[in-house]
Amino acid sequence: MLLKTTQAALFGAAAALALSAANPALAQVIDLEGRTVTIVHNASPGGSTGLTAQLVADAWTHTMAGEPTIIVQSVEGGALSRGILQVMNARPDGRTLGWLAWQGSTRILDPEDRQIAFQDFGLIGGAGGATFVLHASVNPEIGLSTGDDLPSVEHFTFGGFSARSAASIRTAGVMDMLGVDYTFVSGFAGDTPLEAARQRGEIDGFPVTGVYYNRTLVPGPIADGTDVPIFYFTGPNEDGTGLAVDPLIDGVEPFDVWYTRVRGEAPSGPIWDMIQYHGRVTDPINWLVVAPPGTPEEHLQMLRESFAAATQDPTFLAEAERVLGQVPQISYYEDVQAIVDEIAATPEDMRQLMRDYIAAMEH
Amino acid sequence: MEQFFAGLGLVLQGTTFLYLMGGVLLGLWFGAIPGLGGVTAMILVLPFTFGMEPAAAFALLLGALAVSTTSDTISSVMLGIPGTIASQATVIDGHQMAKQGRVLTAFGAAFTVSAIGGVIGGLALALSLPIMTWLVLTFGAPEFFVLSLIGLVMVGGVSGNAIGKGICAGALGLLISQIGYPVASSEPRYWFNSMFLIDGLPLVPVVIGLFGIPEMMQLATSGKSLATRNYAQSEGDSLMAGVRAAFAHRWLALRCSVMGTYIGMLPGLGASVVDWLAYGHAVQSAKDDRSQFGKGDVRGVIAPEAANNATLGGSLIPTLSFGIPGSGAMAIMMGAMTIHGLVPGPAMLNENLSLTFSMVWSVILANIVGAVALMLWSKQVSRAAFINGNLVVPAVFVFLVMGSFIGQPDIRTLIALLCIGFAGFALRAAGWPRPPLILGFVLGPVMENSLAITAQAYTWGEVLARPTIIILGLLLVGVFFAASRTIAKRRNDFQIELSERSKGSLTLSLGLALGSVALFVWAYLQATEWSFLSRVFPMAIASVGALTALCIVVADVRALNRYVPVDGGDTLRGFWHRHARELAVFAMFALAVAMAPVVGLAAAMVGFTALYLLAWGRFTLLTALIYAAAVGTFLYVVYHRMLHVPFLPPFFLS
Structure with a gap:
């Protein structure tokens, strides 16, 4: 009897072991002590994506269970998809995480075979929300001396990396709301080439990230009067209405406040809905922090908690302030999940409106 | 001053000086290994620079970057594979010189002009500082197109x-x-x-x-060393002859140094194209006999090596003045500047001017030290040209595979490497020049x-009214007519691909043209x-390409009809x-890549090394085992531990 019981217990234990090996989602927190965890990011090395990931990695190594060594690796290319797919296809063994520039709100416009199911990832958090400031050269020839002159300009040429950028789509939408004829010039690989193009006169202006605006434009061309800010795009107010005031962007208004002032009426209609949509789902998160699909739930929970602890650590905050000039906006699991869900459920008329803009901006 | x-x-x-020397050593090492290069070295050391003083951080980064375009000469000359x-x-020409047993001459010339080019690039950077914003703003998209x-x-x-x-x-x-x-x-x-x-x-x-792949296929089948002469016969070869x-x-x-500096300033062009422009300039400006170009003319080494070391100074100009990183290496420099709270622009010429000049000095000193160090080591390195080629092939193939894989860790990268390698073999066998x-x-x-x-x-109207476009347009017309005149007078009597003209090569060329x-x-x-x-761009390319290919079809058919065989073979x-x-060797390469997803990339490379040495090289079991163990150790230490390359796992662990 004893033998039978022992045999049954052994068999049961073996079966449980086999089951847990076959289905990692049933396992406990993965032991990472003495291990190396690789955070894969999908941008080029040395840029803000890699730098921010490295800063978080340095803090996270102290809060993650087992205190593993964390390294940051760039897997760029494939229109950001190479790094995303590398994490998607990685083993859910806790040793690969993703720090992914995702562009979720415009990726849903891709054909079915190019879609990426972000909701399948084990979501941990997000980072790097951005404010985009539209600014333009002071150019009396086109009738633009202050930001308020934009509605009376006949033609406005603005630049961007591609027509699929949410900031570019919104800027094109604003031009239509104002009745300003526009040309979009694509092919610039970042804020600095765009700024050089503006100074060369190839474009009149462009929507720039808040960080670049504060660090480079405010003390440079805006201070010397050759460039003026117009308005900025940002996330919604806490009650979900309008666009929030960004306290870091001094002396410039959010788009809806600016529009109401210069046009005498509040913005409305489908384009304004699209601007608010991007404020909700695009601006709060630049980088998704994820684990590969199939990562055990307990392990994910540990990652979410340790990520939150790492990004609230005073040492991290001080280092981020020193290196990046400002602490990146950090989002936590519930908020990130809500954004991923809203993007997945984007109504067809909103998708079509964005497709129409992309088609109009591409030549 | x-x-x-x-x-x-x-x-x-x-x-700071020690960090500079550390960077130089790392850059020399990484530059010599095909597929690694200075950018990989910079990525490796970037996290360590976070806590350093700015001057020390930039000395380390620039030291690693500056000399990689000096030591990359080793691979280009010795193996016929661009180190970077x-x-x-x-x-x-460098590889042909190695085959003729003139390795030291090639090295002496290359390292001397590399140092000169690096110093000129650094000085040009220093002299350009007051006008660098103007320089960057002068070159817009139309100028880039004409320059391309x-x-x-x-x-x-x-x-x-x-x-x-x-x-x-x-x-x-x-x-x-x-x-x-596409762009737009x-x-x-x-x-697909x-x-x-x-x-x-x-x-x-x-x-x-x-x-690289065709060169290794040829070396594996030659059964000889890289140099066709033996060591004793090449005694006339010396570093001083190169100097x-x-x-x-x-x-x-x-x-070519000046050309390198100013091409380096142009984001996106820079080092990847300047060596070709310098080589073309060397050919077109040669007043005497050009027939030795492609056969080991030292001018074919001097021109590109002077130009490529000068590009770093040039590429720093838009990076420092405007924050426009024209290359991967400059993007990393920008990251390092951000880390240290430096904003590109006028501040680099005012409050941070001494730091900016420290970068200039880092580039100059690194180039001089790097060239001297390589001069001292080159005698030992050059002897590798006289060892059995079958000892060279497996290690180089592993470098080629890992050098490709590190940028894009995907089995399809290796398939692309093999396909391009096979295309390179076919082009060479058919007498088609590969550099274009x-x-x-x-x-x-x-473009x-x-x-x-x-x-x-x-x-x-706006494009044609730009003064720089008018100047560059005249330059384009001048270069075009000089090239046309050279062709018309049949002065291009040198061969880039030293393939023998035969019935088979003409038939293969015809096949390539039809394809x-x-x-x-x-x-x-x-x-x-x-x-x-x-x-618009692919259609223009396809039109010109199809017309030219049709002309080749006609020319090859005529040549085949008139062809008189040299001998019975x-x-x-x-x-x-x-x-x-050679195709059998390629099949071995393909098998090694095919085995990577089955047994894992590391095991496939180690296994290929051992089997190649035993089955093809006919070496002893002990030699094969020691060599394979060394390859395995190198893969583990350098690619796994240092560079964190995600090796393909074997299928049973996927």
Whole structure:
């Protein structure tokens, strides 16, 4: 009897072991002590994506269970998809995480075979929300001396990396709301080439990230009067209405406040809905922090908690302030999940409106 | 001037100088290994610079970067494989010099002009500081397009006496560069619904595959050492002979250094194309006998090596003045500047001027120290040219595979490496010059980007009214007519590909030309459905390519009809027999790659090494085991522990 019981217990234990090996989602927190965890990011090395990931990695190594060594690796290319797919296809063994520039709100416009199911990832958090400031050269020839002159300009040429950028789509939408004829010039690989193009006169202006605006434009061309800010795009107010005031962007208004002032009426209609949509789902998160699909739930929970602890650590905050000039906006699991869900459920008329803009901006 | 020497003081102070030397050592090592290079070295040390003083951090980074374009000469000369993107053109004559047992002469000339080029680039950076913002703002998209066109005209200079085939190969390179997302559209082109191709083919497998795989196939079948002479026969070869040659051609070195500096300033062009431009210039400006170009002319080493070391100083100009990183290396520099709270622009010329000058000094000192160190080591390195080629092949193949894989860790990267390698073999066997293909591949994206921006942002009138466009247009016309005159007078009597003309090579060339016609026609038809800016460039390439390929078809058919066999072995069967063993080696390479997903990449490489040495090289079991163990250790220490390459696991662990 004893033998039978022992045999049954052994068999049961073996079966449980086999089951847990076959289905990692049933396992406990993965032991990472003495291990190396690789955070894969999908941008080029040395840029803000890699730098921010490295800063978080340095803090996270102290809060993650087992205190593993964390390294940051760039897997760029494939229109950001190479790094995303590398994490998607990685083993859910806790040793690969993703720090992914995702562009979720415009990726849903891709054909079915190019879609990426972000909701399948084990979501941990997000980072790097951005404010985009539209600014333009002071150019009396086109009738633009202050930001308020934009509605009376006949033609406005603005630049961007591609027509699929949410900031570019919104800027094109604003031009239509104002009745300003526009040309979009694509092919610039970042804020600095765009700024050089503006100074060369190839474009009149462009929507720039808040960080670049504060660090480079405010003390440079805006201070010397050759460039003026117009308005900025940002996330919604806490009650979900309008666009929030960004306290870091001094002396410039959010788009809806600016529009109401210069046009005498509040913005409305489908384009304004699209601007608010991007404020909700695009601006709060630049980088998704994820684990590969199939990562055990307990392990994910540990990652979410340790990520939150790492990004609230005073040492991290001080280092981020020193290196990046400002602490990146950090989002936590519930908020990130809500954004991923809203993007997945984007109504067809909103998708079509964005497709129409992309088609109009591409030549 | 006070700030200039304050910058020198910053570099020479205690730990900063040590960091500079550390960077130089790392850069020398990484530059010598095909596929690694200075950018990888910078990525490796970047996290360590977070807590350093700014001058020390930039000394470490610039030290690693500056000398990688000096030590990359070793691979180009010894193996015929570009050590980095910047030393592609050095392969043409440098490798021929190695085969003739003139390794030290090539090294002496290359290292001397590398130091000169690096110093000139650094000084040009220092002199350009007051006007660098003006320089950057002067060159807009139209200027970039015309400059790229000037670069493309250099196809004539790197095609030798096969100008038609050179143009066709250049068009093939341009067409391959069109794979993936275009500048002004969100619909990828020629991508066959493969995510691997959605962003285009990666540069490294194309460059090292096109030259490296065919070279290793040839070396494996020759059964000899790299140098066809033995060590004793090449006693006339010396470093000083190279140094003397460098000084004898000092004006060429100087012109190419200046060219390197100013091409380096142009984001997107820089080191990847300047060596070809310098090589083309060396050919076109040669007043005497050109017949030795492609056969080991030292001027073919001096020109690109002087130019590629000068690009770093040039590329720092837009980075420091405007924050425009024109290359991957400069993007990392920008990251390091951000970490240390430095904002590109006027601040680098005012409050941070001594730091800016410390960067200038770092570049200058690193180039001098790097060149001297390589001079001291080159005698030992050069002896590798006289060892059994079968001992070289497995290690180099592993470097080629890992050098491609590190940028894009995907089995399809290795498949691309093999496909490009096979294409390189076929082109060489058919007598088609390979350098124009690389030139087209590198210039394609720059040309299309600048064309698209010009078309979107300018009218014809605005473009033609720009003074810089008028100057560059005149330069383009001048270069074009000089090249045309050279061709018309048949002065391009040198060969880039030293393949023998035979019935087999002509037949293969005909096959390639027919295949190219079909490819260009297909590419043209594919493009008709795309938006204007997506289709205009590939359609132009396909039109020129198809016409040139048709001309080659006609010329090859005529040549075959008039062809008189040299001897009884000059038949298709004889051609096949001459190349069958090379194809067998290629099959081994392909098998090693095919085994990677089965047994894992590391095991496949170690296993290939052991089996190659035993089965093909006929070495003893002990030799094979020791060699394979060394390869395995190197993979583990360098690629796994240091560079964190995600090796493909064996299927049972996937």
